[in-house]
Amino acid sequence: MGQKIGIGMLGAGNVGGGVVNALPKLKDRYFDLTNNELELLKVLVRDINKKRLGLSNSQLTSEIDEVISDKRIQIVIEVLGNEQPACEYIKKCLEAGKYVVTANKEVMAKHGAELLEVAHKNNVAIFFEASVGGGIPIIGPLMRDFGANKLTSVTAIINGTTNFILTKMSEGDISFEKALSEAQSLGYAEPDPSSDVEGIDAAYKLAILCSLAFGFDVDPYSIDRQGIRSVAEQDFRYAHDLGYTIKLLSTARLMDESISVSVKPTLINLNKPLAKVDGVLNAIQIEGDLIDQVMFVGPGAGSQPTASAVLADVLELVRNHLDRGSYSVSRGSLKSMSVQSNSNVQSRYYLRLIVQDQVGVLAEIAQSLGNQGVSIASMIQSGEFSVGDTVELVLTTHLAHESAILSAIEHVKKINAVQEVGNIFPIDGVEEV
Numbered sequence: 125m126g127q128k129i130g131i132g133m134l135g136a137g138n139v140g141g142g143v144v145n146a147l148p149k150l151k152d153r154y155f156d157l158t159n160n161e162l163e164l165l166k167v168l169v170r171d172i173n174k175k176r177l178g179l180s181n182s183q184l185t186s187e188i189d190e191v192i193s194d195k196r197i198q199i200v201i202e203v204l205g206n207e208q209p210a211c212e213y214i215k216k217c218l219e220a221g222k223y224v225v226t227a228n229k230e231v232m233a234k235h236g237a238e239l240l241e242v243a244h245k246n247n248v249a250i251f252f253e254a255s256v257g258g259g260i261p262i263i264g265p266l267m268r269d270f271g272a273n274k275l276t277s278v279t280a281i282i283n284g285t286t287n288f289i290l291t292k293m294s295e296g297d298i299s300f301e302k303a304l305s306e307a308q309s310l311g312y313a314e315p316d317p318s319s320d321v322e323g324i325d326a327a328y329k330l331a332i333l334c335s336l337a338f339g340f341d342v343d344p345y346s347i348d349r350q351g352i353r354s355v356a357e358q359d360f361r362y363a364h365d366l367g368y369t370i371k372l373l374s375t376a377r378l379m380d381e382s383i384s385v386s387v388k389p390t391l392i393n394l395n396k397p398l399a400k401v402d403g404v405l406n407a408i409q410i411e412g413d414l415i416d417q418v419m420f421v422g423p424g425a426g427s428q429p430t431a432s433a434v435l436a437d438v439l440e441l442v443r444n445h446l447d448r449g450s451y452s453v454s455r456g457s458l459k460s461m462s463v464q465s466n467s468n469v470q471s472r473y474y475l476r477l478i479v480q481d482q483v484g485v486l487a488e489i490a491q492s493l494g495n496q497g498v499s500i501a502s503m504i505q506s507g508e509f510s511v512g513d514t515v516e517l518v519l520t521t522h523l524a525h526e527s528a529i530l531s532a533i534e535h536v537k538k539i540n541a542v543q544e545v546g547n548i549f550p551i552d553g554v555e556e557v
């Protein structure tokens with residue numbers, strides 16, 4: 125006779141619904157393999173009167189204590205979302221000796237180190253595969269499969285909403301507002317899209333990836349972040365002419381004794397695999413001394429792909445940990461070294477300026493850049509998007525420190541013929557144009 129493994133779930137929305145939907149088939153397969161039974165005993169929701177497919181009234185509760193005090197529940201799946209009360213509930217579950225599986229990037233990015241410690245002290249574990257990249261397995265590989273490598277960089281497209289918007293802009297020559305409203309009408313963007321379009325969601329996920337890849341405890345608010353609201357139709361036109369597209373790229377690079385991390389709209393060479401990751405897909409590229417480069421691509425969100433990651437964690441727990449007693453991913457050894465200011469990081473840059481169409485302007489701009497050691501690699505001049513006697517000037521630079529670019533731009537702004545400094549985006553990769 126096998127044993128019953130009691131599961132509690134906090135939340136029954138998109139992801140919780142996906143878990144409820146996938147669980148019956150998984151239960152059967154698991155029973156056939158092990159003779160053990162997975163049983164979803166309690167599900168915490170706000171509104172217990174709402175009809176929920178696959179759940180009976182007796183399973184629903186609006187009281188967290190009913191989950192915590194139920195001794196039959198060994199594993200709790202947290203799919204509530206937001207920082208609180210999710211974080212407090214996870215902590216209570218761990219303290220009550222329950223294993224936790226969470227899809228919550230905000231909680232893991234802000235409180236991951238503390239929660240892993242609480243799990244460790246209570247001889248249980250917290251798993252969080254679904255917190256980054258939805259259905260893409262990435263937390264597991266970072267914790268286990270790359271263990272023999274010294275990892276040197278993480279380059280990722282980890283927000284499906286912004287990738288959808290930028291793909292639409294790239295394909296359709298449409299404005300940010302139009303692409304956003306299409307994303308909202310398809311349910312890919314929230315009515316308040318700030319967390320996605322300002323790069324906050326991506327910064328949470330990057331912080332989690334950094335802690336696993338490099339052993340650094342990264343404060344998500346210390347990440348150099350630039351959202352996509354300012355990306356314009358013509359930026360795509362110019363980027364395409366130069367052989368690039370634009371993606372919201374999350375990047376972490378190991379420097380000598382620190383890391384540099386950023387989330388920014390970035391020009392990516394059209395021939396690179398990351399440039400072809402379109403729509404709501406996510407991609408995570410890892411570099412290490414033994415593996416060289418590995419890229420994971422897949423659905424970064426959605427009810428079923430995310431349920432796949434959540435349930436993979438549940439299976440890992442029941443197969444390899446519940447029966448063997450204590451298990452914990454310790455973050456006791458995480459270094460709290462600060463993130464290196466990006467001003468020291470070198471990149472090539474794309475600059476878009478609106479200038480008066482008069483003799484000598486380009487020479488003055490080149491001089492301002494040159495004074496800071498920034499040299500121009502290529503230039504496009506176009507009157508298509510400007511008014512009156514102005515033209516748009518798009519420059520790409522050779523490798524330069526961000527601090528040099530920013531101080532050069534301060535000088536450029538003072539040139540009389542320069543009307544506006546539009547976007548400044550890094551260009552991915554070190555090869556020259």
Ligand SMILES: NC(=O)c1ccc[n+]([C@@H]2O[C@H](COP(=O)([O-])OP(=O)(O)OC[C@H]3O[C@@H](n4cnc5c(N)ncnc54)[C@H](OP(=O)(O)O)[C@@H]3O)[C@@H](O)[C@H]2O)c1
Pocket residue numbers: 134135136137138139140168169170171172174186202203204205206209227228229254255258424425426427430
């Ligand atoms: N959606 C995705 O594609 C996706 C992908 C990867 C990761 N995630 C993460 O998964 C988590 C859940 O996302 P979701 O899209 O499933 O959210 P959702 O659709 O908004 O569902 C949230 C669920 O939690 C319940 N809930 C929220 N606050 C509660 C509270 N204070 N007390 C009791 N119940 C509460 C809600 O109850 P009611 O139903 O009664 O309102 C609802 O069932 C988030 O951390 C999200 O970042 C989501």
